[in-house]
Amino acid sequence: MWDRNGRAFSMYKRMPSRDHSSVMDVEESSVLSQKNMDVQATDPSCWLSFPHVVVATLASFLFGYHLGVVNEPLESISVDLSFSGNTLAEGLVVSTSLGGALIGCLFSGWIADGVGRRRAFQLCALPMIIGASISATTKTLAGMLIGRFLVGTGMGLGPSVVALYVTEVSPASVRGTYGSFIQIASCLGLMGALFIGIPIKEIVGWWRICFWVSTIPAGFLAFAMIFCAESPHWLYKQGRSAEAEAEFERLLGGSHVKYAMAELTKLDRGDEADTVKLSELLQGRHFRVVYIGSILFALQQLSGINAVFYFSSSVFKSAGVPSDITNVLIGVANLLGSVIAMVLMDKLGRKMLLLWSFFGMAISMLLQVAAANTYVSGSASLYLSVGGMLMFVFTFALGAGPVPSLLLPEILPGRIRAEAVAFCMSVYWVFNFFVGLLFLGLLEKLGPQLLYSIFASVCMMAVAFVKKNVIETKGKSLQEIEIALLPQE
Structure with a gap:
């Protein structure tokens, strides 16, 4: 506004004090809104949540360690405990932990929601410490089996809780990178x-x-969790909003707390602490996301990854490579793929890594089929077998290995997240068990060409499934993902 002499004057002077006040409120509100937008546009520091994530992934390290701890010592264990030559007993020492893991996994969701994520980690470490101590001191096969079963319950509880925790405490911008730490920690454990x-x-x-050593990281996990942040999502779900804000401040920084809480309240309500029933996971509006998570884990196991691990030693041995070098090569391929996945997870996205990972695994299986062909012989067959196996493990670690356990808690609604993760990971353990149980028999009856062709077909089915059903979650808040996937009531 201008006067007759061309001088500007303030319109506030023509207004009553009440109107002047309201205009000032609008301006202040606009400024605050702009500040909020600036906070939203600026990603929180990833270093605040980093130590909490590292401590949590100790559970994954222990998972990997206990998967591999009996591989080399099994012969010595069988001699010392007087069951040498008893293949059933040897198989039980290896597989009893899988039975315990299934039980631990089945209850993991209810434990994580009942006592919180931090205490769930401590409950995961406790049976690992007790079980490993029993295994280390036992003089009987029964004692070893009891110890392995107890360790298994911790192995089953750990992966579910670490997947939940890392997803819920990580900033959206680095959630994929931090999720990759889970797979890397498992590789380092192995x-x-x-x-x-x-x-x-x-x-x-x-x-x-070997068993005593595992009690050190387990004890450290239980102790360090005392000082780690609790999941703000769990606290809010329990109606403890003030504590959730305090934990967001520890994890994201004070300037991001209000925006994080606003995002949390879009869909979640603090009074939803009621028990989740199994029927809610298998029907109704939650069925689609539970279906996607379960099928991803089933396809991961049916792709043949464990079969490759089981059969790799004999293939390398036929090529004249000692078993210890075999284990190193497989371990390096697994770790290298996991590190690359960590770098690419928040750049290319989860869906892209899954697609190319399963496609690469299919090509690797076709190399195995070619190696088993009667027209290929001598060194060419061995190179194809060894190269195919290393490529299979590498491409698996790029996406099919780390992504499902990261993607699953991302796509699941907050109210059912813990229980649904437990249910879907139980699918993983069931298929893991049956693949391990049936692989050698199928290999003998079907032959390597047909069996590896089936694995290649499963990998291509996985490509089609991912392309049709999986949405990209890179850089999105958990609430944005829930809105995109879940039909609103």
Whole structure:
């Protein structure tokens, strides 16, 4: 506004004080809104949540360690505990932990929602410490089986809780990168078990040390969780909003708390602490996301990854490569793929990595089919077998390995997240068990060409499934993902 002499004057002077006040309120509101937009546009510092994520992934390290801890020492264990040559007993020592893992996994969701994520980690570490101690001191097969079963319950509880926790405490901009830490920690655990087992043939009773060593990271996990942040999502679900804000401040920084809480309240309500029933996961509006998670884990196992691990030693042995070098090569391929996945997860996205991972695994299986062909012989067949296996493990680690456990808690609604993760990961353990149980028999009856062709077909089915059903979650808040996937009531 201008006067007759061309001088500007303020319109506020022509207004009553009440109107002047309201205009000022509008301006202040606009400024605050702009500040909120600036906070939204600026990603929180990833370093605040980093130590909490690292501590949590110790559960994944222990998972990998206990998967591999009996591989090298099994022969020594069987001699010392007087069941050498009893293949059933040897198989039980290896597989009893899988039974415990299934039970631990089935209850993991209810435990994580009942006592919180931090205490669930401590409950995961406790049976691992007790079970490993029993295994390290036992003088009987029964004691070993009890110890392995207890360790297994912790193994089943751990992966579910770590997937939940990492997803819920990580900023959206680095959630994929931090999710990759889970797979990397598992790889390091496997490699650690193999490394610790090296002196097994030279030192009598060294296998007992292998079990004792695992109690150190388990004890540290239980202790360090006292100082880690609780999941703000869990706290809000319990109606503890003030505590949720305090934890967001620890994880994201004070300037991001209000925006994070606003996002959290879009769909979640603090009074929804009622028990989730199994029927809610299998029908109605939640069925689609539970279906996607379950099928991803089933396809992951039916792709043949465990079969490749089981059969790799004999293939490398036929190529003249010692078993310890075999384990190192497989471990390096697994770790290298996992590290690359960590770098690419928040750049290319989950869906792209899944697509190319399953496609690469299909090509790898076709190399195995070619190696088994009667027209290919000698060194060419061995190179195809060895190269195909290493490529299979590498491409698996790029996406099919780490992505499902990261994607699953991302796509699941907050109210059912813990229980649905437990249900879907139970599918993983069931298929893991049956693939391990049936693989060698199927290989003998069907032959390598047909069996590996089936695995390649499953990988291509996985490509089609991912393309049709999986949405990209890169950089999105958990609430945005829920809105995109879940039909609103």
